[in-house]
Amino acid sequence: MKEDYLDIKTPEYVAIQFQIAGLGSRAAAFIIDQALLMLVNILSIVVLYFVMVGMEPLPVFLSHSSFPVAIVIIGLFIINWGYFFFFEFFSGGRTLGKKIVGIRVIQENGHSITLLASFIRNLIRLIDSLPTAYFLGIIMIFFHPKHKRLGDLVAGTIVVHERKAKKKKLTPIEKEINLRGLSQNNLLLDEWTLKSFTSKDWKLVSTYANRFTQLPLKERNQLTKQIADILLPKTGLDSAGKTERELEDMILIIYLILKDEWEFEL
Structure with a gap:
């Protein structure tokens, strides 16, 4: 089956792509949510029954047989409707079922669902459930392009799959830096010192690191000594008396610092 995607362009003109959740994943999340709600509903009814049995004789305002039933109905409605409303707004668009399946509700512009949107979306849930077993909602989801x-x-709003961060493969120099614990x-450099480094310095140290x-x-020892004599004086450090390993570490730390400043500017 072909997967559907939604492309959203942020105000900063950055394109973000979401995979739209289809009927299968949404149905799976809904079944999980309903199973949890059914368990809560049963427990609520059982608790209310034992509470009422223990209140003999019943208070006057509970003496009419229809009153306790009305309380149960209102209570269960609040639980069943409030569950979706509460979790979708306060848990980043994810009910427990959606979290397990790996989907969430967002605004069409890519932002998190708002309080009003969550309220409206779940209020209309009453219509989507008509005539029975969410028939209207299922038909809409199946035939709607999104x-x-x-x-x-x-x-x-729209329901999308969670965007899983891809694990970035480390480059050889990144592995070496991690191995050295750098x-x-x-090395703390003030703003003035940072500005003393030029694009030429960045090209030099990035070539060395790569x-x-x-x-x-x-050859590495010779190059390390030459670059250290150029860069370290700008940081106020002296290369005299330092071992090759210490000089290498200092240059690699400078590489990490300058990387944030220059990597995306060239």
């Missing part, structure tokens, strides 16, 4: 039910149309915090793991040891 798999929307009536509540989604009115509230301006980070930007190992070739670092490929260079023969002798």
Whole structure:
């Protein structure tokens, strides 16, 4: 089956792509939610029964047989409707069922669902459930190009699959830096010092870092000493008396710092 995608362009002109959740994943999430609600409903009725049995004789306002039933009906409605409303707004568009399946509700512009949208979407759920077993909602989701039910149309929402962050494969130099336990915090540079580095310095240190793991040891030591003599004075550090390993570490730390400043500017 062909997967449907939604492309959203942010105000910063960045394109974000979402995979739209179809009938299958939405039905699976709904079944899980309904199973949880059914368990809560049964427990609520059982608790209310034992509470009323323990209140003999019943208070005057509970003496009419229809009154307790009305309380149960109103209570169950609040639980069943409030469950979807509460979780979709306060849990980032995810009920427990949606979280398990890996889908969520968002606004059509890509933003998180708003309080009003969640309220409207779940209020219209009453119509989507007609005539029975969510027949209208199922038909709408199946035939709509963006798999929307009536509540989604009115509230301006859409159900999408969670965007899983792809694990970035580390480059050889990133592996080496991690292995050495280096980070930007190992060398604190003020703003004035940072501005003393030029694009030429960045090209020099980035070339060094990219070739670092490929260079023969002798050639690497020579290059390290040359670059250290150029860069370290700008940071106020002295290369004299430092071992090759210490110089390498300092240059790689400078590489990490300058990477944030220059990588996307060239």
